[in-house]
Amino acid sequence: MPKPRLLNREEESLPLERELLVRMHDLMVKARVLEERLIQMYKQGHGYFWIGGPGEEAFNVPLGLLMKKGQGPAYDYLHAHYRQSATMMALGEEPIGAMRQMKNVVTDPYSGGRNFAGHFSKREWNIAPVSSPIEVQYAMAPGTALMQKRHGGDGITIVTGGDAGTAEGDFASCLVWSSRKGNELPVLIIVTNNKWGISTSAEGQHGETNVADRGKAFNMRTKTIDGNDPINAYLELQEAMEYVRKERKPFLMEAVVSRLYGHSSASGANMVGNEQDCLTTFEQRLEKHGILTRKEMDDLRNRYSEDMAAMARQVIQEPMPGPETIWNHIYAERK
Amino acid sequence: MANMAQAVRMALHYAEEHLGVTDIFGEDVGPPLGGVFTATQGLKTAWNTPLDERGIIGMAIGLAMAGGKPVAEIQFADYIFNTIDLLKVAGNTCWATNGDWNLPMVVKTPVGSGIRGSIYHSHSFDAMATHIPGWKIVIPSNPLDAYGLMISACQEINPVMYLEPKALLRIKGEERIPGEPDNDKLLSKMIDAPLGDRSQWKPQWPELEAYAVPIGKGKVVRAGSQVTVVSYGRTLPLCKKAADDLAAEGVDAEVIDMRTLWPYDWELIKGSVEKTGRVLYVNEDTEVTNFGEHLVRRTVEELFYKLMAPPRLLAGKFIPGIGLADALEMASVPQQGDITAAIRTLAGEQP
Numbered sequence A: 001m002p003k004p005r006l007l008n009r010e011e012e013s014l015p016l017e018r019e020l021l022v023r024m025h026d027l028m029v030k031a032r033v034l035e036e037r038l039i040q041m042y043k044q045g046h047g048y049f050w051i052g053g054p055g056e057e058a059f060n061v062p063l064g065l066l067m068k069k070g071q072g073p074a075y076d077y078l079h080a081h082y083r084q085s086a087t088m089m090a091l092g093e094e095p096i097g098a099m100r101q102m103k104n105v106v107t108d109p110y111s112g113g114r115n116f117a118g119h120f121s122k123r124e125w126n127i128a129p130v131s132s133p134i135e136v137q138y139a140m141a142p143g144t145a146l147m148q149k150r151h152g153g154d155g156i157t158i159v160t161g162g163d164a165g166t167a168e169g170d171f172a173s174c175l176v177w178s179s180r181k182g183n184e185l186p187v188l189i190i191v192t193n194n195k196w197g198i199s200t201s202a203e204g205q206h207g208e209t210n211v212a213d214r215g216k217a218f219n220m221r222t223k224t225i226d227g228n229d230p231i232n233a234y235l236e237l238q239e240a241m242e243y244v245r246k247e248r249k250p251f252l253m254e255a256v257v258s259r260l261y262g263h264s265s266a267s268g269a270n271m272v273g274n275e276q277d278c279l280t281t282f283e284q285r286l287e288k289h290g291i292l293t294r295k296e297m298d299d300l301r302n303r304y305s306e307d308m309a310a311m312a313r314q315v316i317q318e319p320m321p322g323p324e325t326i327w328n329h330i331y332a333e334r335k
Numbered sequence B: 001m002a003n004m005a006q007a008v009r010m011a012l013h014y015a016e017e018h019l020g021v022t023d024i025f026g027e028d029v030g031p032p033l034g035g036v037f038t039a040t041q042g043l044k045t046a047w048n049t050p051l052d053e054r055g056i057i058g059m060a061i062g063l064a065m066a067g068g069k070p071v072a073e074i075q076f077a078d079y080i081f082n083t084i085d086l087l088k089v090a091g092n093t094c095w096a097t098n099g100d101w102n103l104p105m106v107v108k109t110p111v112g113s114g115i116r117g118s119i120y121h122s123h124s125f126d127a128m129a130t131h132i133p134g135w136k137i138v139i140p141s142n143p144l145d146a147y148g149l150m151i152s153a154c155q156e157i158n159p160v161m162y163l164e165p166k167a168l169l170r171i172k173g174e175e176r177i178p179g180e181p182d183n184d185k186l187l188s189k190m191i192d193a194p195l196g197d198r199s200q201w202k203p204q205w206p207e208l209e210a211y212a213v214p215i216g217k218g219k220v221v222r223a224g225s226q227v228t229v230v231s232y233g234r235t236l237p238l239c240k241k242a243a244d245d246l247a248a249e250g251v252d253a254e255v256i257d258m259r260t261l262w263p264y265d266w267e268l269i270k271g272s273v274e275k276t277g278r279v280l281y282v283n284e285d286t287e288v289t290n291f292g293e294h295l296v297r298r299t300v301e302e303l304f305y306k307l308m309a310p311p312r313l314l315a316g317k318f319i320p321g322i323g324l325a326d327a328l329e330m331a332s333v334p335q336q337g338d339i340t341a342a343i344r345t346l347a348g349e350q351p
């Protein structure tokens, strides 16, 4: 893996504005507390299944902050997988929606109680629906990107997924369709590499050195980055996005991230302990550089914990969808 | 009269000019070929894709998400099977998001036997397609309906699966498509790509109209009183001919062309079966968990006391493929003689 573009730990000062650092930290904490709340809801029986993104905040928060938010081809599209809660928080989404989906109540804004946790959808912000089959989003991303290329402007398509899933043909489809000569598409193709697919280690499954290397055969710009460092992730994403926005060509980025609570509730959803926690390391740096004090950070976490505990208490009182609603929205109707 | 391939082409031309179709694409769909059945020759938004069926369906979904109106082609339905989970995603996107997203997209694909296509150019897809909720599924049996159903498909805001019976693609119609010139040679000169170098060729489109066959509406193609025959696609004209032939024997059969498989015109079928008390469903997909079995089940449950004979299904044999040799294909899927015999038997069946 190439070296992170910055920073040994003896750095003089952090290369981003204080305000941005504080904001990123705030969102990382918010997303982490949300995921921990979702796990707790699962463990208390308020939901059938948990899957989410604790451990990916350092990458997913900058991604959301850098996205051009809005509806239609002038804005960025996100085709995500199920670990993208921190991106949603960074885009300004209210955490209560994720809890409603966890509890599958009728107020669930993403699926009306139909889908698993972490399966976001928000057309108003070009958030394509997350669906469970691994990798299908990579086959769709070139479609939104083609509309954007025709539309002009600087809107791009972003697609995310895991490392194991890149073995699916849809990942190859994405590489092929976004790099056709003369028809290159503005797609930021992201792979968050946590080195696992459920229980299967990446070790022994991949002949390529880095997943990102596969883009090279398609004359694509590629990079493997440390996704556990939010400053690095911010700067790398900024550069990659700028390239995709301006050049209207694809970029394949592989971000090495952690999986802090295992794959999902199916594997227990317990803290694993042996992986780097991006929030801990970031907080150490913020403290060391005098950006935030330990107390400020603790207070922040406590505040979010209280807020979200209150939200969860509210959510569990909300009604479930009625059985008659199964017939709703099989087809869209002309308004 | 136009053949079905020309009819589809003209409808797509109308749709890209007037109905907002942005992309007509698939393997060999764009120039120079314009589709292996010529159905997309000369269309201004037609383009060639990589040889990747999953990529084609994914592209259609993405285009539809971002405001496009795609018509995607899978070159032969035999090759659509590796896209089934993407077809499921397209079909469930509106429902799974509780109405947040809808996908206005059309997938067209040639189906069925009749061109000696052997094991991988003869598959049907109606049984499989009707297992995927969230799609509307149409299948024409003549050029005019092919035109009208394509117009409706392109006006839809939900995914539409447009099945093209490949045995019928080159058969001329009996009814004129509104705007189509009187003279077949002239039509061919206007819209068929020339042999040889086509790089300078441009079609001359006739003045076409938005003639639409509504999705969900079947059609009685022959009225009769003794037995109802319900079919679609390749076997429909065979059913019609069988009914015409059997009239000489005193058998009066009513023939219904379903045209839409989902959501289908049950009222039309029901009315007819209530009248005749006998019904034969005919299609050529393999007979186990066949769409016709669903129709038989519904007939039994809803019309049992109106029936004079058990409802019957004549469909393809449940075998792994359709063999190339003449005798093999003929033995595998319903042919004229099979259909005529089945109607005759059912009409004469007494309790």
Ligand SMILES: Cc1ncc(C[n+]2csc(CCOP(=O)(O)OP(=O)(O)O)c2C)c(N)n1
Residues within 6 Å of the ligand: A083, A132, A133, A134, A135, A161, A162, A163, A164, A165, A166, A194, A196, A197, A198, A263
């Ligand atoms: C097509 C498909 N096959 C299998 C599964 C079951 N499954 C869910 S997640 C997963 C592992 C995915 O690993 P990776 O792509 O690395 O993503 P991660 O969960 O590690 O972020 C599997 C096999 C699925 N959802 N879809």
Ligand SMILES: [Mg+2]
Residues within 6 Å of the ligand: A162, A163, A164, A192, A193, A194, A195, A196, A197, A198
């Ligand atoms: Mg993984």
